[in-house]
Amino acid sequence: MFRLSIVTPEKIFYDDDIVSLVVPGTEGYLGVLSNHAPLITALKIGRIEFRDTNEEVSVLSVTNGFLEVSGNIASLLCDAAEYAKDIDVARAETALKKAESHITDYNNGQKDIDIAEEKLAVERAKNRIKIYKENN
């Protein structure tokens, strides 16, 4: 058992004891159990899965985060986290369409578009839709 706190710039999203944690590290998914060696990693857009002390598994989507594990405390900082069941698929799909149309505009010669940002937006939206579909 170890402590997990998920913190976003807007609020503390989760702060409780858990049994296991899986996060999307930059080099691929990695699992954390209690007494893990100290670790700092950046996270990719992807899914987080953790099992709490009641053996209940929660799945959530995450964007732009970091994880630090030290002394049986896992601190996960991220821009946004959402439980799979709370994902607003309609919004994700609109965001996806919007970003994709921006990318088409860019390819058609409209150069004032931040292409890297739009590609990330596509990835984020796809990730949220995927996680929602897998879990509902």
Place this chain on the structure above:
Amino acid sequence: MATLREVKNRIKSVHSTKRITKAMEMVAAAKLRRAQQRVEEARPYSEKLDLMLSHLATASTEDISHPYFEERNTKKKTLVVVTSDRGLCGSYNANVLRKASEWLETNAEYEVEIVTVGKKCNDFFKSRKWSIVDNFSDWSGVINYDKVHDMVKLLTERFLNKDTDEIQIIYTQFISTVKYKIVSPRYLPIAKPEVDEEAGFNMDYIFEPNPESIYDSILPNYATSKMIMAVAEAIASEHGSRMMAMGNATTNAEEMVDTLTLEYNKARQAQITKELLEVVAGAEALKT
């Protein structure tokens, strides 16, 4: 001596002013609560990020160099000034602007550009012909995270493109409802995190993939989080100052009503006395 009617009208007008200030005080109090909550909610992220950064610096042995840390031979500076959109908040804006003017005086040797947050300081610097890079207004009293992201994007891009060598923010820090402090921390370049010498307990960290790329993704977030804190605190201070200012105005109005009522009663009494005298004098005249 004012006539009865004049005094009566003044009492009425002071009364209605009091009602307005009282209402504004209450609105500000409600907004303050929400704004304060935003500050409280943003704080854990910012604190954890500080901690993580210091662990990162302590545990990674090699010397860190990252564009965000780059100390240049400063020629151009950018000043970010955070004030409110609207007035009627006591000396809140005046204090920030005074501090900003002082800063501009001491930094006169540099090429300075200004980024204004809130209409008040935009008007102030515009009328004084400073070069304003951009203005972020219309917050309507709540923090707007998208707007903060836009600000951070503009500032970091200017810094990384060497359009400016140093960025400073001036804003009001919220300490308590009655205590504020105007602070002017440096925003960019970011000061290298302190190596925590005493934290040697277990500093044998695994980095995935390596410290440099973690800095790459941590530092932009650090910059964003600092800006969110600054704006959130400034907004909380604004509502706090407005609540205080309006509270004082309400008390003053009450006092004024009291003095005016006294004056009114005196004038009324004087008039009755005068009328009585006239009646008596008239009766006397009839007798003779």
